[in-house]
Amino acid sequence: MTVTPEIVDYISELSRLSLEPEEKASMTAQLEQIVGYMDVLTQLDTAAVEPLSHVFPLKNVLREDVVVPSRERAELLANAPVPDQEAFLVPRTVD
């Protein structure tokens, strides 16, 4: 697997990271090395193996539909980097 600068651009954009040219170059090389190493998995025949997302056979964990009082708004907003009395603020969003 070759990790191209285009792939790095694409995944940077998806993850909202903008790398400086130098950082991007070293990142591309490192990712290529790491992904190349990961390709060792292709040696394994897994055609008949079900993907395992949850390691425990735990299932049906449900809560009852009972209202719990919400938190004080001030407590929820207290950590916002831009203070406001009633909401989290962001630059104008396009529709």
Added chain:
Amino acid sequence: MTWETVIGLETHVELATKTKIFCGCTTAFGGAPNTHCCPVCTGMPGTLPVLNRKVLEFAVKAGLALNCEITRYTKFDRKNYFYPDLPKAYQISQLYLPICRNGAVDIGGGKTIRIHELHMEEDAGKLVHDPWIDQTRADYNRCGVPLIEIVTEPDFRTAEEVIAYLEKLKETLQYLGVSDCKMQEGSLRCDVNLSIRPMGSDTMGTRTEMKNLNSFKAVSRAIAYEARRQAERIEEGKRVIQETRRWDENKDASFAMRSKENAQDYRYFPEPDIPPIELSEEWLQSLKDDLPELAEEKRARYQSQYGLPPYDCQMITSDKALADFFEALVDLGTAPKQASNWIMGEVLAVLSARALEAKDMPLSPKTLAKLIAMVQAGRLNRNTAVKVFEAIFDADADPEAYAAAHGLEQVRDTALVESVVDAVLADNPKSVEDYRSGKQKAFGFLVGQVMRQLKGQGDPKAVNEILRSRLS
């Protein structure tokens, strides 16, 4: 060239649970911004989702009613994207193993719409731009409100079919009690995928997706607009571009939404925080046994069991609360036809005059049954009963007490009626003579005279009978 329109629908329906899908915050509509929130639904670090049992139950009920296959082993997945209405930057949804698949909805006229899938997911928050500070405010009250998304196959050919489907969907979900389907509060929202192709062709054209359709009227107009727009483009030799368009109700037109600045790649993967769900046959059977009678079944039953006309059946079952009201009246001993007449007439009229929904009706079935029984027993005449109905409606007052307090009960004292009849006959020999010589009109005049003397409270049936026997 004649064109065929091909439409598929994605409908988001808010479930009528008390709490959100993954936390205990209320789902109540409205509320000041960010007051129906907690660390879980605002996506604070370290918090975890736990699935609301009712959401699963409601989604399965909806799937059963829409004739879907229910997935016995189902999971949640994360859909990753950045937007300020999504505080975790991923939406917990279902991609790989949705709860329901392959359903079908009969929309009448021999047409069936196939359901591709139905899945559970969480709603996002609301963004409101504040021009004063030129900033957008994010309100997370709606974050985590449970939704089901119902995706159809591209089976619609006309706007009428789409509306028939939406009406059927709304009726079904309301009957199940899984959603109130209020379009104005956004609890039923749909996106329309539309393409056109030459009539007779079996290949698909390029489709567009339309959003922001907030009423059946908007859906209908948007479909007509978009089909025309696409046809005009093709006829002008242009291509239809695959894009998302926003319907503007005021301008009666749709506009291409600015294509997202960033690439769309949602990187779905199984949600590690929520263990899978395995549905047992017993549980499914208990839900099936528990499904209420749906509108269509009620309509058929009202016709066959009560002999009501199709139109009455349609009207009464159009709203589950109304049908429940009707059935309560019948259970209280009211004749089905009487019950239906009152609902179709007075009840609907007063509801409409008060701008009330049937489910918010103050009048109880018990009170109306009592009033109808008084008419049947001859204690109130029909016209007086309507006046009583209007007077007692808002307070659900006792009709008997009201009639007594206002002296509205009919005179049922036969001796009194006979004496009044005798007096009227004695005072109107001319009319008696006219009647006997065959003038039917004279009989009406005599009835009128008797009723006047009884101050309108005579039982018309008794008055007629006594008059006739005296004149024969």
Added chain:
Amino acid sequence: MNELLNCTALELGSAIRKGEVSIPEVTSLALEAAGTNPNNAFITLTSEAAMARAEELQKHLAEANSPLYGVPMAVKDNICVQDVPATCASKILGGFRPPYDATAWEQMLAGGAVSIGKTNMDEFAMGSTTETSFYGAVQNPWDSGRVPGGSSGGSAAATAARTCWYALGSDTGGSIRQPASYCGVTGVKPTYGTVSRYGLIAYASSLDQIGPLARDAADCAAILDLLQKKDPRDGTSLEMPGAGTLLQSLTGDVRGLKIGIPAECFGDGLDPQVRKAVLEVAEVLKRRGAEVQELSFPVMKYVVPTYYIIACAEASSNLSRFDGVKYGWRAEGYEGLTDLYQKTRTQGFGTEVKRRILLGTFVLSSGYYDAYYRKALQVKSLIRDAFRSAFDNCDLLLTPVAPTTAPHLGESLSDPLQMYLSDIYTVSVNLAGLPGLSMPCGRDDNGMPIGAQLIGPHFGEATLLNAAYGYQQDTDWHKKAPKGGARA
């Protein structure tokens, strides 16, 4: 060094309950030791709150309900303590004070714990050296030129340096066991699901688990007795059979215990001194009546790629919420929404975190999901099966914790792949959800501690701890403190 600082948490707890020492006395002793932040082990010291808590606990000493009542400890900075900054050693969480306690911390509070502060770590628990911290690297108390391991390096260093009696850490791919090994303390990564993750700031949700770093196996058992409890706020949490009885079950009797030695864990790439010390553990346990057998664990060469694919994929999603909108740090000078996101995340995350986010985004992205992420989930299934068959034949596995002892500061980060490969002995335990224990078993020529790992089947904590307890009856590696203890 004050003798009290050198005793175990259980010994101190006992002295407290007997009235030989007071809780405020030992708390101020710990705060004094931590005062100059030796080894840069702490990000936040909560001195005032700790003293107030100590006074309060002392008042209610008669109601002491756990053997650790009043014993001062420390909490890794990715575990939420209400109103105390939780930074995850990242710039991007600067200023964040969670309005809630992690369930695991609530459990400790209920058992009378006193926290003196939040410990340093690799940024978002991503690293094996505690050098990726925004708040600076942590030094190994045995040699300040070396790393303490990671990511729970602050918790390991504080415990080893006798700054506090024990600490909570978290382990996603070895983040408790490997620093415990490098710093010469005992650490346990519990069975997945037995300790609630609510309030643990997620790195990789399917692998993360909170656990103890302490002086010895008995201390770890006492801490786990408090920590392990099913939590309705964590859907992946499990009821641990026999939860709360680990300490009382310790006998040190290992007669008939079958210990498996996976051949693949003692091959190429393992430092001979580490190899010798770890195999010596088997000899000690054999002398106590255990049976030792070699076995094959054929999936070893696949565990590191499988781990990094799954961990990074989950991390890329878990860390998306850090965007400068709801909490933490926001970049300046942005234009528009996307720029706000990009500037905040690019400047707010360190290089290693960005590398893992990119890697995780890559393996989930359209066109690569099946080849990498889905494939890794399939291999994860094979790894689980390999452990299953191993545990058909034995009760515990004995392996090294890391291929070498602690490297020098600055040696590891330049070659990320090499650093990832050093996680080879620990990551499979997380992939399979198993309990793993790391305990000191020797020292190399430089005097640096060597650790041995015991791995048990699901819910095998009692067996693990009992074997370690037996081993520690006959050895004293766990009693050795770095020279001078805490150093500035």
